Amino acid sequence: MTRPILLVAGVLAFAAQSALADLRVFACEPEWGALAQELGGDHIEVYSATTAFQDPHHIEARPSLIAQARLANLLVCSGAQLEIGWLPLLLRQSGNSDIQPGGPGYVETSSLVPRLDIPSRVDRSMGDVHPSGNPHVHLDPRRVLKIAAVLSGRMQQLDPELAGQYRAHFKNFKARWTTAIARWKAKAQPLQGAPVVVHHRNFTYLLDWISINEVGVLEPKPGLPPTATHLAELVSQLQNQPAKMVIRAAYESDQASQFLSERTDIPEVMLPYTIGGTPAANDLFGLFGDTINRLLGGFKAGPR
Numbered sequence: 001m002t003r004p005i006l007l008v009a010g011v012l013a014f015a016a017q018s019a020l021a022d023l024r025v026f027a028c029e030p031e032w033g034a035l036a037q038e039l040g041g042d043h044i045e046v047y048s049a050t051t052a053f054q055d056p057h058h059i060e061a062r063p064s065l066i067a068q069a070r071l072a073n074l075l076v077c078s079g080a081q082l083e084i085g086w087l088p089l090l091l092r093q094s095g096n097s098d099i100q101p102g103g104p105g106y107v108e109t110s111s112l113v114p115r116l117d118i119p120s121r122v123d124r125s126m127g128d129v130h131p132s133g134n135p136h137v138h139l140d141p142r143r144v145l146k147i148a149a150v151l152s153g154r155m156q157q158l159d160p161e162l163a164g165q166y167r168a169h170f171k172n173f174k175a176r177w178t179t180a181i182a183r184w185k186a187k188a189q190p191l192q193g194a195p196v197v198v199h200h201r202n203f204t205y206l207l208d209w210i211s212i213n214e215v216g217v218l219e220p221k222p223g224l225p226p227t228a229t230h231l232a233e234l235v236s237q238l239q240n241q242p243a244k245m246v247i248r249a250a251y252e253s254d255q256a257s258q259f260l261s262e263r264t265d266i267p268e269v270m271l272p273y274t275i276g277g278t279p280a281a282n283d284l285f286g287l288f289g290d291t292i293n294r295l296l297g298g299f300k301a302g303p304r
């Protein structure tokens with residue numbers, strides 16, 4: 001995305017442009033870009049560093065990302081070490097003092113809400129990529145609302161001229177979101193208590209919100225690829241205590257989940273995980289709506 005600079009249109013166009021006083025938002029993940037867009041409307045320009053088909057734990061701090069970080073006024077990332085492999089380097093290389101940790105232009109969403117899976121003991125040699133607790137907080141809509149309140153506050157602080165408009169956007173979002181949460185929760189009712197297997201623990205907050213039971217993980221440790229031994233253990237576990245489905249994110253390989261699905265007759269369900277992971281997940285509302293539809297579809301197809 002490039003900022004429209006209307007050189008030929010002259011003073012009038014420039015005045016109109018600056019009156020918008022737009023904020024430039026750099027989002028590490030598409031979900032935060034979408035939330036910023038909900039809260040900023042036309043007044044902001046959003047750049048997302050990753051897509052739904054990229055693993056957010058493993059991104060390269062490419063020159064194009066550094067260039068975008070250099071231009072940003074506000075950075076929104078998950079934190080809790082999700083981006084530890086690439087964000088610190090990106091921030092250093094950007095040379096942009098506005099978006100450094102601790103400043104008003106830096107928002108780490110996972111630090112704004114209670115985190116799950118905080119380990120009692122961290123052993124990096126065991127491959128744990130979640131040593132600060134689970135960073136994948138965006139799939140609990142209640143947490144998203146808390147994060148939205150803080151993010152809107154930062155927009156008001158960084159762009160005080162338009163504070164009233166950011167407040168209005170937040171109020172509007174909060175009303176629509178609250179209604180949607182009740183609708184999704186009611187629709188997801190049949191899924192309560194259902195046992196599921198996940199590829200990586202990136203749906204933990206979603207499962208916690210809907211009260212779905214995570215009974216297995218394809219990765220032997222968070223961040224470690226599935227192994228033949230571990231999958232064989234899961235197969236025998238599921239033969240004794242079947243799960244309803246095996247779920248994975250759009251960005252994750254289907255190899256291990258299909259292997260398990262074929263051997264246990266448990267349906268494999270791909271979820272968008274974030275904006276753009278499926279065509280229907282085209283904004284935050286579509287993300288949750290499509291996720292619940294897909295879970296219900298897998299649930300109906302699964303073992304009784």
Ligand SMILES: [Zn+2]
Pocket residue numbers: 057129130135136200201202222
């Ligand atoms: Zn993770």
